[in-house]
Amino acid sequence: MDNFNFYSPTFFAFGKERENEAGSLTKRFGGSKVLIVYGGGSVVRSGLLDRVKASLEKEGIAYVLLGGVQPNPRSGLVYEGIELCKKESVDFVLAVGGGSTIDASKAIAAGVVYDGDFWDFYCGKPIENALPIGTILTIAAAGSEGSPDSVITHEDGMLKRGASGDAIRPKFSILNPALTQTLPAFQTACGITDIMAHLYERYLTNTVEVEVTDRMIEALMLTLIHEGPRVIEDPDNYEARANIMWAGMMAHNNSCGVGRSQDWNSHNIEHELSALYDCAHGAGLAVTMPAVFTYVCQHDIMRFAQAAVRVWGCQMDLYHPEVTAKAGIEALRNFLISIGMPKNFAELGAKEEDIPYLVNTLCNGNGRGGSISGFVTLDEEDCSKIYQLMV
Amino acid sequence: MDNFNFYSPTFFAFGKERENEAGSLTKRFGGSKVLIVYGGGSVVRSGLLDRVKASLEKEGIAYVLLGGVQPNPRSGLVYEGIELCKKESVDFVLAVGGGSTIDASKAIAAGVVYDGDFWDFYCGKPIENALPIGTILTIAAAGSEGSPDSVITHEDGMLKRGASGDAIRPKFSILNPALTQTLPAFQTACGITDIMAHLYERYLTNTVEVEVTDRMIEALMLTLIHEGPRVIEDPDNYEARANIMWAGMMAHNNSCGVGRSQDWNSHNIEHELSALYDCAHGAGLAVTMPAVFTYVCQHDIMRFAQAAVRVWGCQMDLYHPEVTAKAGIEALRNFLISIGMPKNFAELGAKEEDIPYLVNTLCNGNGRGGSISGFVTLDEEDCSKIYQLMV
Numbered sequence: 001m002d003n004f005n006f007y008s009p010t011f012f013a014f015g016k017e018r019e020n021e022a023g024s025l026t027k028r029f030g031g032s033k034v035l036i037v038y039g040g041g042s043v044v045r046s047g048l049l050d051r052v053k054a055s056l057e058k059e060g061i062a063y064v065l066l067g068g069v070q071p072n073p074r075s076g077l078v079y080e081g082i083e084l085c086k087k088e089s090v091d092f093v094l095a096v097g098g099g100s101t102i103d104a105s106k107a108i109a110a111g112v113v114y115d116g117d118f119w120d121f122y123c124g125k126p127i128e129n130a131l132p133i134g135t136i137l138t139i140a141a142a143g144s145e146g147s148p149d150s151v152i153t154h155e156d157g158m159l160k161r162g163a164s165g166d167a168i169r170p171k172f173s174i175l176n177p178a179l180t181q182t183l184p185a186f187q188t189a190c191g192i193t194d195i196m197a198h199l200y201e202r203y204l205t206n207t208v209e210v211e212v213t214d215r216m217i218e219a220l221m222l223t224l225i226h227e228g229p230r231v232i233e234d235p236d237n238y239e240a241r242a243n244i245m246w247a248g249m250m251a252h253n254n255s256c257g258v259g260r261s262q263d264w265n266s267h268n269i270e271h272e273l274s275a276l277y278d279c280a281h282g283a284g285l286a287v288t289m290p291a292v293f294t295y296v297c298q299h300d301i302m303r304f305a306q307a308a309v310r311v312w313g314c315q316m317d318l319y320h321p322e323v324t325a326k327a328g329i330e331a332l333r334n335f336l337i338s339i340g341m342p343k344n345f346a347e348l349g350a351k352e353e354d355i356p357y358l359v360n361t362l363c364n365g366n367g368r369g370g371s372i373s374g375f376v377t378l379d380e381e382d383c384s385k386i387y388q389l390m391v
Numbered sequence: 392m393d394n395f396n397f398y399s400p401t402f403f404a405f406g407k408e409r410e411n412e413a414g415s416l417t418k419r420f421g422g423s424k425v426l427i428v429y430g431g432g433s434v435v436r437s438g439l440l441d442r443v444k445a446s447l448e449k450e451g452i453a454y455v456l457l458g459g460v461q462p463n464p465r466s467g468l469v470y471e472g473i474e475l476c477k478k479e480s481v482d483f484v485l486a487v488g489g490g491s492t493i494d495a496s497k498a499i500a501a502g503v504v505y506d507g508d509f510w511d512f513y514c515g516k517p518i519e520n521a522l523p524i525g526t527i528l529t530i531a532a533a534g535s536e537g538s539p540d541s542v543i544t545h546e547d548g549m550l551k552r553g554a555s556g557d558a559i560r561p562k563f564s565i566l567n568p569a570l571t572q573t574l575p576a577f578q579t580a581c582g583i584t585d586i587m588a589h590l591y592e593r594y595l596t597n598t599v600e601v602e603v604t605d606r607m608i609e610a611l612m613l614t615l616i617h618e619g620p621r622v623i624e625d626p627d628n629y630e631a632r633a634n635i636m637w638a639g640m641m642a643h644n645n646s647c648g649v650g651r652s653q654d655w656n657s658h659n660i661e662h663e664l665s666a667l668y669d670c671a672h673g674a675g676l677a678v679t680m681p682a683v684f685t686y687v688c689q690h691d692i693m694r695f696a697q698a699a700v701r702v703w704g705c706q707m708d709l710y711h712p713e714v715t716a717k718a719g720i721e722a723l724r725n726f727l728i729s730i731g732m733p734k735n736f737a738e739l740g741a742k743e744e745d746i747p748y749l750v751n752t753l754c755n756g757n758g759r760g761g762s763i764s765g766f767v768t769l770d771e772e773d774c775s776k777i778y779q780l781m782v
Contacts, residue, residue, distance in 0.1 A: 001406075001568075001630060001633040001634065001637075002406065003405060003406025003407060003409065004405050004406060005402065005403065005404055005405070006402075006403040006405065007400075007401075007402045007403065008399060008400075009398075009399075009400035009402075010398075011396065011397075011398045011400075012396065012397040012398065013396055014394060014395050014396070014397065014649065014650065015392075015393065015394025015395060015650070016394060018394065177392075208630075209630035209631075209633070209634070210634070211614050211617050211618060211634045212610075212611070212614045212618075212634040212635075212637045212638045212641070213637070215610035215611070215613050215614050216607060216610045216611070216641070218610060219603075219606035219607045219609060219610035220603070220606070220607070222606050223602050223603045223606050226602050227602060227603075239392060239599075239600035240600075242392040242600070242650070243392065243600070243601070243602045243603040244603075246392075246603045246604070246649070246650070247603045250603070250607070250646065255641065255646060258405065258637070259405065259406070259633070259637070
């Protein structure tokens with residue numbers, strides 16, 4: 001196990017009706033004038049936005065509104081939010097929505113207290129300061145409610161890039177599983193796929209002797225395998241949604257990723273797809289992961305075989321471990337298809353002829369020098385072959 | 392799953408040589424005059440205390456020393472520490488040791504800023520304020536490095552009682568697995584047993600639909616089963632110790648215990664043993680747990696059967712689930728014996744004739760009204776039968 005720091009100081013308020021504590025929690029963590037960031041109409045239609053406003057008003061907290069966050073959130077809205085915060089002297093950013101809304105809120109919170117262009121943080125500059133952030137989560141997926149990470153797409157070139165820093169960890173996150181019950185099955189499944197990807201990205205490591213985090217990752221994967229089909233079958237299953245929601249947070253606050261090298265190649269390869277086609281991130285990951293894992297499997301057959309046996313219930317073929325390893329990848333693919341995820345470029349709306357563009361942006365964009373690194377270093381030829389596997 | 396709050400804001404610095412950051416971390420979290428609390432000679436002999444002092448001096452941080460914390464830490468030393476802090480205007484408490492040292496430090500930190508008797512907190516008064524605390528852990532066991540809990544034995548009546556509050560959560564905890572390599576095998580095994588108990592106390596729940604936390608608890612149990620024998624066989628196995636150390640923290644910061652009722656009857660039943668006989672807490676738990684579980688097993692056969700199958704690798708006997716449940720308890724007992732733990736009163740140094748005293752103190756001490764509650768409510772007769780099972 002490698003040396004590491006672990007710091008996850010977010011206060012989590014989990015369960016039914018906890019959104020009614022938005023006001024008291026904002027006050028507790030120092031907010032007096034709040035920017036409420038949200039996405040589309042569902043937050044308004046469901047009455048959630050009104051409940052949040054009422055909770056703030058009850059505590060005498062003023063607010064301004066910024067709606068319209070899109071999936072794969074864009075730089076334009078971030079710039080707009082930063083200006084609004086400065087103009088209105090906002091001292092707290094409250095995200096009401098999913099990963100996109102939270103990530104946009106993080107970018108705004110960091111940008112407000114920074115003299116330069118917020119995009120600098122997404123080009124590698126460390127985030128050292130930000131307005132405090134709170135979140136009210138409406139989809140279990142990105143894990144942004146408990147993470148120091150944010151992913152934004154810059155409209156100039158449609159570059160999708162990430163930034164990170166403890167300053168943008170939420171001060172509090174409200175997780176009410178009931179708020180996710182109105183999600184369409186497709187979005188629910190995209191969320192489950194994103195959580196599964198956060199787990200695989202940590203599972204694929206070159207660090208040896210990491211039994212405790214291996215086991216924890218496997219535990220969360222097993223939870224998704226049990227609860228995923230239940231929630232797709234019955235969208236109103238509060239208990240299944242609750243288990244998935246806590247798994248989603250635990251999958252990405254890094255308590256199960258500490259002390260080990262991680263992968264993140266699947267995320268990087270997918271980001272090009274959702275940036276170009278504006279497809280759902282989870283859907284892109286569903287197509288990406290089996291292709292990447294099939295391609296890199298030889299790098300550590302036993303790691304994939306371990307997942308196959310411990311997570312997917314495959315029999316270990318001791319004489320042919322590669323058979324077991326591949327059976328595990330196939331089981332993942334079948335699981336994702338079973339919950340309604342796409343399986344190839346066609347179902348995703350991606351085009352084979354774009355592969356050279358995807359590979360070039362992936363491997364040479366954002367200062368990369370012709371390859372991406374993780375569990376395995378992948379050059380342009382590797383990435384091209386991986387995209388071909390998805391066709 | 393029940394509604395819950397989760398808040399674990401401790402900064403964890405994990406790995407080799409991290410104790411050299413004691414000074415910079417104390418500074419970061421606001422300490423300028425420190426009380427260093429430690430136990431016996433090993434912290435001195437190993438040179439650890441000197442390294443910690445040097446690290447503080449490097450940052451210009453003053454300190455006073457309080458050694459002599461015993462296992463099952465006593466109220467006398469806490470009173471002494473509180474006086475010393477007041478006299479020396481200490482503003483930060485740094486624990487260098489195991490659970491006993493950390494628990495004593497927490498009691499001191501809470502007592503310094505309280506006008507009354509610190510024991511009030513151990514009789515149920517909420518802890519709302521305390522000096523900031525840092526820890527340098529030397530044994531993986533109690534989980535106190537990441538918990539809001541403290542257990543102290545009052546010398547007046549030898550009552551062993553717990554207190555809890557976010558104010559006594561450590562601001563930082565330094566976890567260097569190498570510091571545990573000099574521990575005798577018996578103490579190492581006691582620590583593993585204590586961690587296993589923290590997991591079982593959470594596993595035994597009356598809350599339904601808690602797959603995610605069930606799976607996480609099982610993951611940490613599986614880690615102990617894998618790493619425990621390795622570290623007993625080879626005390627210098629850094630990797631095994633690292634996995635156990637992180638499992639110990641995760642087992643008790645409550646990330647795997649949220650949203651579910653918990654048990655804690657084994658701890659309560661054991662506390663009477665270590666209070667009366669001053670035996671090691673882990674050793675007491677090794678004798679207590681199989682007896683308690685055997686006695687309460689009928690309350691939820693399937694829960695014990697699930698542990699048997701998922702954790703202990705037993706075959707599920709679908710026609711006789713109680714056979715599987717009992718096989719799991721037997722596997723736990725054999726595991727504890729295999730790492731060198733005692734199996735009965737005689738090996739623990741406890742006496743059958745003390746059972747009436749133990750039962751009375753347990754069920755009627757500290758304001759309890761004739762029973763203890765948890766997974767199952769146990770009255771005096773139940774507790775007497777459980778102690779008899781240990782003879």
